[in-house]
Amino acid sequence: MQPETQIQRRFQARMDSLSPCERVQRATAMFRWSREIVTRRVLAELGPMSPERLKWEVALRQYGADPRTRAMIERRLASVSD
Numbered sequence: 452m453q454p455e456t457q458i459q460r461r462f463q464a465r466m467d468s469l470s471p472c473e474r475v476q477r478a479t480a481m482f483r484w485s486r487e488i489v490t491r492r493v494l495a496e497l498g499p500m501s502p503e504r505l506k507w508e509v510a511l512r513q514y515g516a517d518p519r520t521r522a523m524i525e526r527r528l529a530s531v532s533d
Contacts, residue, residue: 504531
């Protein structure tokens with residue numbers, strides 16, 4: 452295992468100093484950021500679509516690894532218009 456760098460120590464110290472509210476805010480911001488990236492990828496791959504279809508296509512990519520969740524999302528996608 453490599454020793455911690457000064458940057459890693461500073462980062463960890465900053466994370467440790469966050470209040471619970473700040474931690475939730477940070478997690479929320481990171482989730483939004485990742486969802487935006489997935490949204491751009493879906494649109495690049497599949498082209499324009501309705502907001503409803505886009506929501507479920509993004510959900511499929513984010514949560515589709517779980518078979519039960521994938522099946523539920525795919526059922527919803529089957530009933531959504533383009």
